[in-house]
Amino acid sequence: MSFVNRGGLILAASGLLALVAPAPAAAQVIAQESAGPRLDVVQGTLGVRTTLIRSSAFDPFSGTDAMPQLSLSIAHPLLRSGSFVVAAGFGTDYGVSSSEARGVASSLSLWRLTAFAEGRYYGRSYAYGFARLAPGLLRGGATLVDPSSPNAKNLEDHFDVLAVDPSVGAAVRVSGESSPVGAWVSAEGGYGWAQGHHLMLAPPASPRDQSKIAPVDLGNIDPRGAFFRVAFAITY
Amino acid sequence: MNDKRLLALALLAAVAAAAVAVAGCGDRSPVWSEPATIDQAFGLNGGVAIVDSPADRVVVLVPGADQSLRIEHISVGKHILNVQPSPRGNKLLVLSAGHRAPVGDTEPDEKPSLTVIEFGAALVSHRYELTTLTDPLAGLAIDPIEERWVILYPASGPNQPFVQNPNELVFLDLTQPPETATAVAHTLHSFGGRPARLTFTPTLALPGGARRLLVVESNQDLSILDLANPSNEISVPLTSGTDSRRLTPAAITVDDGDPASDSDARIGVRLQNDSSVITLTLEPDPGTTGFRPTVNLTDVGGVPSDIAFVRTDGGLRLAALVPTRSAAVLVDPVTSLTTAVALPARYQSLSLVTDVAGGGAGAAVDVALLWNGGAPTDGVAFWELGQTAGRPYRSIETVGVVAAVSAVLPVPQHPNLRVLQTSAASEFYVLDLQTRTAAPLVTSTTSIAFSMSPAGDQVWTFAPGGTQVVATGILDTHPRSLLIERTVRQVLEVQTADGRFVVILHAGGGGGATVYDAATLDDETRRLYSSVLVGGPYQ
16 A cells, blocks of 8 residues: 555545534534434445455455455443433444455355444434454455365365454444435544464364374465445434 | 535546556565466475476475474576476476566566575475576586586577587586586587487596596587587597598496506497497596597497496397397407307396396496387397306396386395386386386386385385376285375375375476375374465566
8 A cells, every 4th residue: 555545544534533623613602502412223234345455365265355245233321411312233344355365266255243233423413433342253264266275175174263352443424314214425434453373184084084184284364454435324 | 406515526537547557556476367287297315396487486395293284485587498406306497588678678687596405304495597698598417426516508499599609518516606607618529419319428537637527429420528628629420531421429338447447438429320339438638628529439230229338247248139139249449359149039128237136336246227128029138248258148128017117226225136117018027126027017007107215115006197197016916005186297205204105296286285194194183284385476
C-alpha cells in the first residue's frame, strides 16, 4: 500500500468523523430537547470486508495480500443516553481466497464468528459514528489440489483460533427518517487480530495410513491485519 | 436527502474506494505463479537435490529417521544455466547468468556466479562471483579427479550471448575461497575449430615436472593446456594443410607410460570421420611448456569406435575397436606397426578390467571387457591382452549374455561386479568379472531405467512414467518390488547420517516423493510426500 493511499484514507475518515461530530451549539440544544436517536429494535447488516494479511504463508493462496469476505451481522441497541447508544450483536465474516501455488490450485477459507459490543454517537439523526470491539473465533481451512497427492485427494488443514476485531466507523441513513424501516450504509476500518497457526496440509487418510502420509509444511500463517468493511444495514 | 447527508455518503464511498484500492496492494513473489516441475534431480552424499529453476534455488531433501524428510532451500544466482554434480557426489555446482538491471528495474543487478553446494553434516553453499564476465559461458566441466578445477566454456543452444568467443575458457580453482578466487580466462589458439569436449588428465610425468593437463577436443584440432597455468598451451591441428578434409576427433585416451620416465606420456585420439588413430607422444622441448607432442598417424582399416592404451605381453599398445572389421587393432605407439585381432562380434566399446579380472593393479598385461556389439546376441567378451601376440583368437572369451549390451555400469563397493544394461532394455545382467559369469534379470517392460545403490548392494530399476520400482540385490540377484502409488520420475538412493534411504521422485503437481528405508524396503514404514517444491520463501 502506498503512502498516498494511506493518507487518502486518513483524510476521508477525518471528514466522515467531522460530519458525525456534534453540531453547533444552537442545533445541539434542539437535539437535546428531542428524544435523541430513535432506538431501533434490531439492525441487520450485509457487507463486504477486506482484510490485509501480510503473513508470507498467505502467499500460496492469494496473488495479493487482500482477503475478501462477506459480512453479516445483527445488532440490538441496549442502552441510550442522549446521543450515545450502546448496542450488542453477533457478526460473521466468510471468504475464500483462491490462487495457484507453483502450479497447484490452492484456496484458503476464513470464517470469523464474533460477538460484538458497539458504542454509537449520533451526531445527526441520519448519521452516527461508532466504535466496535468484536471478540470471537476464526475458523480457517487451507486446501491444495495437488496431483502428486498420494491418494489423489486434496491436501487440507483446518484450524480454529481466537480472534478479536477492534474497529471504528460511521453510518449514514439513506432512507427517509419518517419510515419505521431504516436503510443505512456504513464504512468501517480496524484491525482484525487472530492467533497464528502452522499450516500443515495433508490428504485425509484412514488411521492406518496416516503415519505414511507426510503433511506439506507451508509455514506459520498469521491471519490478521487491517481490515475495511462497507455494509448496507436495515434497522427496524 | 439534504446536502450534508449526500456529502456523508460521498465520503463513505471514498473510504470504500480507498479500501478497494488498498486491497490490490501487496503482490507476492512472481515465483508463486511459476509451475513447480522436477526437471533435474541428483542423488548426492547426504541428500537429493532438485533444481528449482523458476525460483533460482536448489531444494534439498534430506531423509532422516523414520523416513522423515528435511527440506532445505539453497538460493543460487538468478537464471540458472547449468547444474552438475561433482564426480564424488559431495558437491553440486550451479552456474547462473545473473541479472543485468536496466534503468527502472526493481530487480537488483547481479553478476554471473557459480554456487557450490557442499553436502555433509550440514549443507554449506559458496557463491563465486564471476565478475569478469558480462555474458556467461553456459558450459561447465568439473575436474573428476581432484574436483579442484571448474572450467566454463561456451555452449551452443538458445539464449547465448550476441557475440561469444567459442574458444574462450574460464578456469576457476575451487580450493580457493570465493573472496580470493579469481576466474582466469584463456582463449585457445584455434585453427578454426570450436571446443567440443574437455578431458582432465591424471598427473602425468612430463618433461619439466609432473603436472595435470587439460585436453580440449574441437571439431578439427586438439589443444593441450597445463591446468595450473592455462597459458601454457599447445594446439595440434589434426588436418593436414594439403588435405581438404577436416579430421574431427571423437575421443581421446591418455597414458603416463613408464612412471620412471618423463618423456613417454601419450595421448591417443580416434577420429569420427577417418580410419586413422593418432598418437601424440609428449617429448621434451626447450619451450615454455617443456614438452611438445610428436604426432603419429596410423590407419586401422576402419573408423574406430573406441580406443584405449593397453599393456600387452608385447609392450604398450593403443587398442582400437573397428566394428566394420569385427576386429581390434593394436597399434605400437613407437613403431606404428599394427596387429589385427579378430573378434567374435562387432564390439564397439571396451573398458579395462585388469584390476579384478586380470592380474590386479600393476599387472604386466591388461584384460579388457568388450561390449556394445551390433547384433542382439553379441553380449560381452573378455580380451586377454597377455595372450594376444601370436595367438590372437584364443585371447577372447565370451560370456553367455545373449543380448546386445548398451552400457556397463560400475557397482560401488564391488569392483568385481558390473551391471550390464541391454539395448532391448527388457533385461539386464549382473556380471561378475572374477568368475566371468552373468546372472540375467528379465523385466516385464522395455525402456527401463537404472540407478545404483551407493552402498553397492542393490540396483534400482524402474520405468519412467510408470509405477514399478524394483530393487535387485547385487549379490543374490533377488528382486524386491516397492509399493508405489504415483508415477515415477526418478529413483535415487542416498546415505545420510540416519541411514540409507531411497527417494522416489514423482512428477506433476508440486512434486511428490516417496521415501523408503533402503535397508529394509518395508512398505509399512514408507512415507509419502507431496508438494515438496511448493514451500517458500522466495526471493
